[in-house]
Amino acid sequence: MNSKTQRILAQKLSEMDGNERRTLYKQAAKVKKHTRSKNGKPDSLDEIVLGLLEQEEAIVSSDGPTSTGTVVWVGRKTCRVDSDECALNGHRVAVGDSVAVAEDRVQGILPRKTLLSRPDPGNPNAELPIAANIDLVVIVVSAMSPPLHVRIIDRYLIAIERSGAQAALVVNKLDLLEAAERAEELSKLSAYRDVGIPIILASAESREGISALRELVCGKLCAFVGHSGVGKSSLLNALDPGLAELTGAVSEGYGRGRHTTTWSSLHELEAGTRIIDTPGIRSLGLGELTAQELKWHFPEFDEARCKFSDCTHTHEPGCGVKASVGRRIRPDRYDTYLRLLSC
Template structure:
């Protein structure tokens, strides 16, 4: 921060009262914590690169990086003031002070999370709550659609969210913009409906596999939903669906349907009965279109697939919870093109491909990674078509990606 800017924000800091300063430093501490996690990850990555080189004894090969000045908590506080502004801080603190007038807490479930506020379903109605300062820096990790929360009303009638119950399940991924930060897509869901399209965009088993792993890690039951089956004839469908037999063989439920024609929607609705589910998948697969067919009153915005590339367009911007009949709750999420796995160790990946387990017992080495080792029974099973080659290739690609990210 330039000296002129620093002097300006130091003057702003002096204008704050004790309560406002307390909330400012809480935010600063959260921001510093997130930065430290990021720094540790970069440090680990640097050390791993050194371990894989043999000539580091030669000092000419080692170039020391200039150390950046350490920031103390006051520096972080000034950074928060720079990013958010003094008025935003004072407005939030005013609502926090007003909470002291009320002892009653209300219970609800988050329907949608937006910058600085959230929509909460409580006692049959929607309540817009501002987000307390304790969540301001960690909002994408600490608050998610599906979270069970408590809020209270300030004197002016403003609802302020101030606490979250521990999650039972979740679907999450690494934040694509901030290393070392978890971004939670949906919380407390029973089922993850992985929506893929038979055509436009092309079926991507590797993305399905990534979602399956995320669902297993988060304690969520996965369901594979193949949409747009009206776009191909029976002969072509049989050929395209061949790749999905591997998922049925390991006991996964695969539902074929069409949001356009309505075919198979009854089966999909039956699989979602009395459950809270989240629709996830590639952009353009028709997640929101399926939601609109299941719940016409949702009237969620949809978009078309790009005519030239066949890729989906990003239409849904925020995850949002909808209440359907028969006690069905559905969280609609923005489509993505890449899905990273949160906190995944390369050595643990093989355990998420359960069809490997039976054959892995006969591998020559107990810690076999099923990639290059001689005497690998899993690789032999792939060659003998006892394990899906598509699933195995997906395993290798995911392993390569997370190995790079962890090194």
């Protein structure tokens, strides 16, 4: 970055408050983590920050009167931006996106803080957006009925890690466990606790843990994920009785074509807390985890340049990935990989 661009950046940063600057640099760090350099020389954090600011300005100052808003629902050709229906205009928007709109047409997508996505089956290098700008993904499991399985947690964690959002774990239906059984069930989660993922023990039935959950989601854009029947709707209902009715309406509305436009996939709780609920989020982590998908979720393994093309990175002597654990590859990421392989 030369001194002129440094001055431009300093000027732009001086017009922002401390919070805005922190958010911007966090966002830039995520961009840096998920983009590979084209010429072998990665962009510096400052260069990425400037790029994000310029991208935002270019979109907002495009021709004609432009407003910005949040995408609350996405259809095939249109989306809803706050309460207005707009043409997608060729943009691949996701629920949660901030977009610029002019004449009821999306003009551009503002830089995303986070992006939950899945690999495009037709193109291994492309991704299909599921939801944007989510701050926190709450993984819900139940202590019993259905019993606690950790594999699904790992499936969600790799997707959340890639998105840049925070993860938290809620163990629901604690009321179904005898006090003596608690310790044994919860020992299954020690690996997650050790890496600092917040864990809330809860019961939508007895309301244990509900105030801790409310505190956790407060002011954030969240998604609740988990197997069917673990109690996601019941927990949302415990947080806000009006909300569960809305989410119920959305799930019954799937596949009803254009009528679904009257609904929103983004629901507001008290204190600016918002919950995204879409078919894409509901199907996250379900289905077979293919070898290609596993590879897509661990891009840092590629950088370790294991010299064996068909290596499982588990027991092979001389494996480059194993040699990088604790250096280029975080040990907890490698543990997640091993758990996913062994199930």
